[in-house]
Amino acid sequence: MRIALGLEYDGSRFCGWQSQAEGCSVQDALERALGEVAGHPVRVAAAGRTDAGVHALMQVVHFDTNVTRPETAWVRGTNAHLPSSVAVLWARPVAEDFHARFSARERSYRYLLLNHPVRPAAAHGRVGWFHQPLDVARMQAAARYLVGEHDFSAFRSSECQARTPVRTLSRLEVRRVGALVVFDLWANAFLHHMVRNIVGCLVYVGKGKHPPEWLQEVLQGRDRARGAPTFPAAGLYFSGVRYEPRWGLPEGRGRELPFDAELGAVMDSAFR
Template sequence: MQAKQERYMRVKMIVAYDGTNYCGWQIQPNGITIEQVLNEHLSRLLKEDIKVTGASRTDAGVHSLGNVCMFDTNTRMPAEKISYALNQKLPEDIVVVDSCEVSDDFHPRFSKSRKTYEYRILNARFRNPTRRLDTYFYHYPLDTEKMSEAAKYLIGEHDFASFCSANSQAQTTVRTIYDCTVSKAGDIITIRVTGNGFLYNMVRIIAGTLVKIGGSDMPADAMKDIIATTDRAAAGPTAPAHGLTMIGLKYE
């Protein structure tokens, strides 16, 4: 009698996490990562070897409200139930906010999408201990109007080599930024960037550059020259990782 063939499906998950205690998304030899934790708990839950593939390889300390990953499985558990079952096992700082079945050609990194990140700065005289893990404390005054004006020069398709760390493995440094805004509520300044993709440390370098412009006599239109030079040395410092949160992706 012929054995019944197991059902195969591809599952997409949306994952939120506090990155404070992790060495980033991607599996590393020197510490625990989000990818490692998901692989281990999914493998135990579904009783098969599961390897997730993520949309964004966030760095150590970076947070997420909506990173996307996928995996293939033969489980009979409905895809939409996996999130509920998995969340009962995961540590408190990782939550799967949605799981669903997708077509076999879906890939979180190579399917066309718009990614949104937010970088948050606590601009105050003194630190706020309740925001120490998700904001970058900067006590010098920042001109948010000038920062907002400078951010507009980033919108569009540009060569963003000035905003890319030296050890990037990207084949091209050309990216498209659809929107970049700077807003302030109380002591919190939020830099929100949406694009078709980002280079290694790109958002953190954008944040560091905007802080440099907002806190100095440098004019807002200096951003235009920084982009044009395609020289990392022309841009500002790389802002600390813990101020960065991946908000999510929208797939076309």
Template sequence: MTKKVVLVVEYNGSAYKGWQAQKNGVPSVQENIEKALSVIANHPVKVVCAGRTDAGVHASAQVIHFETHVQRNERSWTMGANTYLPSDISIVAAKYVADDFHARFSALTRRYRYVIYSADFCPAILSKGVTWTYKRLDVEAMQQAAKVFKGTHDFTSFRAVGCQAKTPMRTVLNFEVQSFGQYVVLDVRANAFLHHMIRNFAGVLMSIGAGEKPVEWAEEVLRSKDRTKGGITAPPFGLYFVDAEYPENFHVPKNALGPHFLPFVEEPNYELPS
């Protein structure tokens, strides 16, 4: 009898060419996880994730699922698989779920945090875990500009040229810009994201925060529906997949909001999409 298992995974994406398994031995997070789970299951395992991440992008709570016909306790899927995983990938939770669960299609929302380190010098620690800028950023101006992105919009100006999504329409449920010492954090929750969408948000907001563009520029870029009007795509280093939400009846396990070097924050109010 086939059963479905959901896992929560944390990984440092610095050494990988993204989440998705690729040909020709290109290192990916998915390939490493499938190999480890296949050892524990004693049969080939294929996994599906809530949201694929690009090269250099991290996750503190990526959600994945797979199917198996073998019986293992939930601790075996975590502790056992971690034995065969590199130190920069860790399975932090496992649970058997209903057959109709799907890590991608059952997700109601996805959440990312983009971490900027604003200081005179590039950090030696976390050099690939944050996006560094020597510029001083006006967080209030960035937060004011970010308000325009909330709601349902055509985000053509913020999608990569090669984005394969069928539509540029997305619904941003919450967008907070906060400072924690020298860290400036963009915290975004949406029903789904376009390719490079958050990194393009970050590029626009960093220009506004540095005083290079006015607050109104964010709305101008959004309304233009033209990627060439949106400035640079920010680097991948500071981007983290931090949460995916599902209907409560699936009882998907949760991990603490990451990345874990940031302090705890109060959760903002928002409404889940219907």
């Protein structure tokens, strides 16, 4: 039997998604907890890998098991064995040909950036930070150059193992919510550090270092050295996965609050 799970986690407590020899990853914690419920070792495959410090609002994984458990056991039972920084949100049986990674049609990320002269403390690890005023309209104009199918070599890390740098970025939205600048990105897949490198370049445009057209020059140059430095992981969230309806999975977006208007309003009032 193949089971799909949706989960969220606070990435600041882990060394990333992928299993490590030290057992410090989200995958390690989840597999240990699932093994307790299943009564046998469990290996999971995820829709997307996240780096150390990157969070998830809706990660999707699948695993195989030879035991029968109610869906509530895979949720509440697994959560009972997980640290408080990880939670299974739902569980569904799926067909044997479903794969959390290869069946995904679209993935989304969200980056939350506190735009204020003073660094965050209560929200440390949950938001990025930039101290100079940012012009969101300029950033929105620059973002349009990246939408569509492109070679994103200028936005991939040197450690990226993807076979091709070509990706289709279907949407890239930038908006201000209180004291936050919120970036939402949707693509068929993402390269290593792609979102954080895009955010870094948009911040360069927003602070006036370059005009919006500069982002097109960076994209077409296909040279990582021409872009801005990689932005910190703290404000980055793997926010959802879209699958075809035939798999019968819940809507692929994660829970919005307090990662949108509510957090923005709180941060806005706190920094006035």
